[in-house]
Amino acid sequence: MTMEQTQRPVLKVAPESGEVLFDVKDLQVYFPIHEGFFKSMVATGKRFVKAVDHVSFQVKKGEILALVGESGCGKTTTGRALLRLEDATGGEILYKGQPVNKYSGKELRDYRRKAQIIFQDPYNSINPKQTIFDIVAEPLEVNNVCSSEREKEERVITAISEAGLRPATEYLYRYPHELSGGQRQRVCIAGATVLDPDVIVADEPVASLDVSIRNDILKLMVEEKEKLGVTYIFITHDLSLAWVISDRIAVMYLGRIVEIGDTEEVVANPQHPYTKALISVIPVPDPLAKREHVILKGETPNPKDIPSGCRFHPRCPEAIDACKEIDPEDVHIGGDHYAACIRIK
Ligand SMILES: Nc1ncnc2c1ncn2[C@@H]1O[C@H](COP(=O)(O)OP(=O)(O)O)[C@@H](O)[C@H]1O
Numbered sequence: 001m002t003m004e005q006t007q008r009p010v011l012k013v014a015p016e017s018g019e020v021l022f023d024v025k026d027l028q029v030y031f032p033i034h035e036g037f038f039k040s041m042v043a044t045g046k047r048f049v050k051a052v053d054h055v056s057f058q059v060k061k062g063e064i065l066a067l068v069g070e071s072g073c074g075k076t077t078t079g080r081a082l083l084r085l086e087d088a089t090g091g092e093i094l095y096k097g098q099p100v101n102k103y104s105g106k107e108l109r110d111y112r113r114k115a116q117i118i119f120q121d122p123y124n125s126i127n128p129k130q131t132i133f134d135i136v137a138e139p140l141e142v143n144n145v146c147s148s149e150r151e152k153e154e155r156v157i158t159a160i161s162e163a164g165l166r167p168a169t170e171y172l173y174r175y176p177h178e179l180s181g182g183q184r185q186r187v188c189i190a191g192a193t194v195l196d197p198d199v200i201v202a203d204e205p206v207a208s209l210d211v212s213i214r215n216d217i218l219k220l221m222v223e224e225k226e227k228l229g230v231t232y233i234f235i236t237h238d239l240s241l242a243w244v245i246s247d248r249i250a251v252m253y254l255g256r257i258v259e260i261g262d263t264e265e266v267v268a269n270p271q272h273p274y275t276k277a278l279i280s281v282i283p284v285p286d287p288l289a290k291r292e293h294v295i296l297k298g299e300t301p302n303p304k305d306i307p308s309g310c311r312f313h314p315r316c317p318e319a320i321d322a323c324k325e326i327d328p329e330d331v332h333i334g335g336d337h338y339a340a341c342i343r344i345k
C-alpha cells in the first residue's frame with residue numbers, strides 16, 4: 001500500500017478531463033453597508049463588505065474543487081455567485097464559455113436546473129411537512145421536466161435510491177423528522193441530483209452531521225460524482241475534509257484565494273503561510289512528517305476593513321515590513337499550483 005493510500009484512504013478520484021466548466025475571472029461580490037443616517041452624512045463614499053474581492057479560478061469538469069477557509073472568508077458567497085444566487089458586482093463567471101451574469105429568462109432557468117446547491121443543515125433546507133417523495137419531486141415539478149407522473153415517480157425513486165436510501169419505496173412516504181441527520185442529507189442530495197445537474201455546490205454539507213456518518217455522505221458524493229458525472233464545489237472550513245474529498249483545493253482568506261492547486265500538492269507542499277497554518281492543525285495521521293502547529297494570532301479581520309498590503313499580514317507569522325504595503329499577486333509554484341505571497345521565492 002502506498003503512502004497516499006494509507007493516508008487518504010477514502011475518496012479521491014481525479015477528474016477525467018481537463019475541460020474547464022467554470023472560468024471565474026476577477027470576481028467581486030460587494031455588499032453595501034447600510035450605515036446610520038448621521039454616519040452616512042459624514043462618510044465619504046459608500047462602504048462595502050468585500051465578501052469576494054478579486055477572485056479568479058477555474059473549475060474543471062468532473063472534479064471536486066474544495067473552497068476552504070475560516071468562517072466569513074467568502075466561501076458561501078463565491079458558491080452562490082457561481083449559481084447566480086448572488087449577483088457579482090465585478091468580474092466575470094464563464095460557464096462553458098458563456099457569461100453566467102448575462103443569463104436571463106429560459107437560459108437562466110435552464111442554468112438553475114443544471115447548477116444545484118446542497119446546504120449544511122438538511123433540517124432547515126427541507127420542508128418538514130412534506131414527504132420524502134414530495135421533497136425530491138418538487139424540483140422536477142418546479143422545472144416542469146417530466147412528461148408523465150410515471151416518469152416523475154421513476155426519477156424520484158432512482159434519485160432516492162442512488163442517494164443510498166434503499167429500498168427507496170420504504171422512504172417515499174416518510175417525513176424528515178422520521179429520518180436521521182445523515183438520511184436527511186441523503187434526501188437533500190437526492191433533491192439536488194434528481195434534475196441531473198452538471199454541478200453541485202455543496203456548502204458545508206457534513207458540518208452539522210455526526211462525525212461517524214460524515215464519511216458515508218462524503219463517499220456518496222464521490223460515488224455520485226463518478227456515476228452521474230457531477231462536478232462538485234465543496235465548501236468547508238475544515239481543511240482535513242477538503243483533503244479527504246477534493247481533487248483540488250482553493251484556500252480563501254478574507255475574500256481572496258491565497259493558494260490553489262492539486263490537493264495532494266497543496267497539502268504536501270503548502271506555500272502560503274495561511275495554508276501552512278491550516279495544514280499544521282489537520283487532525284489526522286500526519287501527512288507532513290515533521291510539523292509544528294502554527295497558531296495564528298488574532299481574530300479573522302472583518303471584510304468591511306481589509307488590511308493594507310497583504311490582507312493576511314496582521315496575522316502572518318512570516319510577515320515582513322513590505323507585506324504591509326504590497327498586495328501580493330499569484331506566484332506560479334508549478335503545475336496548477338499558485339500562491340499569493342511576496343515571500344515565495
Ligand atoms: N447578503 C449579505 N449582506 C451583507 N453581508 C454579507 C451578505 N452575505 C455575506 N455577507 C458577509 O460577507 C462575508 C463573507 O460571507 P460568507 O460568504 O458567508 O463567508 P463563509 O461562507 O466563508 O463563512 C461575511 O463577512 C458576511 O458577513
Ligand SMILES: [Mg+2]
Binds near residue numbers: 203
Ligand atoms: Mg458559509
